[in-house]
Amino acid sequence: MDYEPPFLETYKTLLQQNIEDSSNTNNNNNSLLLVENFDDEEEIELPLIDLKRLNDEREKCMEEISDAARRWGFFQIVNHGISNDLLGMMLFEQMKLFYQPFVKKSSHNFLGNLSPRTYRWGNPSATNLRQLLWSEAFHFPISDISMMDNDHKSLRSSIEAFVAAVTPLAQCLAEILACKVNMMIKSKNYFRENCFPESSIIRLNRYPPCPKKLSSKLYGLMPHCDSSFLSIVYQDHVGGLELLKDGKWVRVKPIPGALVVNIGDLYQALSNGIYKSIKHRVVVSQKEERYSMAFFYCPSQEALIQSHSKPAIYRTFTFREYREQNEKAVKQTGDKVGLSRFLL
Numbered sequence: 001m002d003y004e005p006p007f008l009e010t011y012k013t014l015l016q017q018n019i020e021d022s023s024n025t026n027n028n029n030n031s032l033l034l035v036e037n038f039d040d041e042e043e044i045e046l047p048l049i050d051l052k053r054l055n056d057e058r059e060k061c062m063e064e065i066s067d068a069a070r071r072w073g074f075f076q077i078v079n080h081g082i083s084n085d086l087l088g089m090m091l092f093e094q095m096k097l098f099y100q101p102f103v104k105k106s107s108h109n110f111l112g113n114l115s116p117r118t119y120r121w122g123n124p125s126a127t128n129l130r131q132l133l134w135s136e137a138f139h140f141p142i143s144d145i146s147m148m149d150n151d152h153k154s155l156r157s158s159i160e161a162f163v164a165a166v167t168p169l170a171q172c173l174a175e176i177l178a179c180k181v182n183m184m185i186k187s188k189n190y191f192r193e194n195c196f197p198e199s200s201i202i203r204l205n206r207y208p209p210c211p212k213k214l215s216s217k218l219y220g221l222m223p224h225c226d227s228s229f230l231s232i233v234y235q236d237h238v239g240g241l242e243l244l245k246d247g248k249w250v251r252v253k254p255i256p257g258a259l260v261v262n263i264g265d266l267y268q269a270l271s272n273g274i275y276k277s278i279k280h281r282v283v284v285s286q287k288e289e290r291y292s293m294a295f296f297y298c299p300s301q302e303a304l305i306q307s308h309s310k311p312a313i314y315r316t317f318t319f320r321e322y323r324e325q326n327e328k329a330v331k332q333t334g335d336k337v338g339l340s341r342f343l344l
């Protein structure tokens, strides 16, 4: 199919080498297994929060949100105010986009005058199978959307409608969480003053079906923490998102119409470690392609991220500093360093 990225050809040597290595390892001893069995993961139901209850049982509902963010760093929400029509339209546009021929998707200026790094597939700096990433994604700051050309008008207007709906939702959740750790007393308007629709980031993900012999050796997305205050993820019915809970990887069960919310590194720092930015990853399916869309609620570059209580665990930093540190680390080691660099 002309829309599939050429994983097998481009990563031929890496794939060949690692499959040989792992079968030798398997034959000789079991101590150094490259391969984990992804099928073993337990499927769990995350805390599921009905946001309609903010109208009639507000305090209780706020408490549940805060409790889920402390204990899990992850929860799902329903009655979130983003219509199924809008989510369906986004999914439709996303599929249309990914079904464009690979040569077009990977060409410079495919969407218009956006950053050349907008489209990613696989991982050009992968040195082992675990880093390969069996996925493709369009990743852009919301501020870039206005630069999409007229060939992508319907994609642009769907994203704009989605951003207009999801930004107030993210702000509302962020403020509820702040309220519950008494952050609002000192800085009532923190999120309104630092986060704007244009400062957030959107990522459209597609995970192609993966050949059977590789599916237990590769990730769709490597284990990572998000660099946001919080992320709101819409996923289709396929499943594959997993999070680290008490040292074990557990699968998130997709719920039709629900959105997954997770705490990012910035909120972990802001809340002085009360809310948890949890490692998560995506495993691939052998049978079906999977789509997800992530909205990363982020501040402007110069926003100060400062622990709200004392003694602070992390030193104060700007979002720009955090991003630059991460980009540097990714170039050097293939992975982010995240918050540990700012520990006091």
Ligand SMILES: O=C(O)CCC(=O)C(=O)O
Residues within 6 Å of the ligand: 203, 205, 221, 226, 233, 235, 241, 280, 282, 291, 292, 293, 294
């Ligand atoms: O595909 C998913 O469910 C999660 C995506 C994700 O974690 C990300 O894009 O950062």
Ligand SMILES: [Fe+2]
Residues within 6 Å of the ligand: 224, 225, 226, 280
């Ligand atoms: Fe993520």
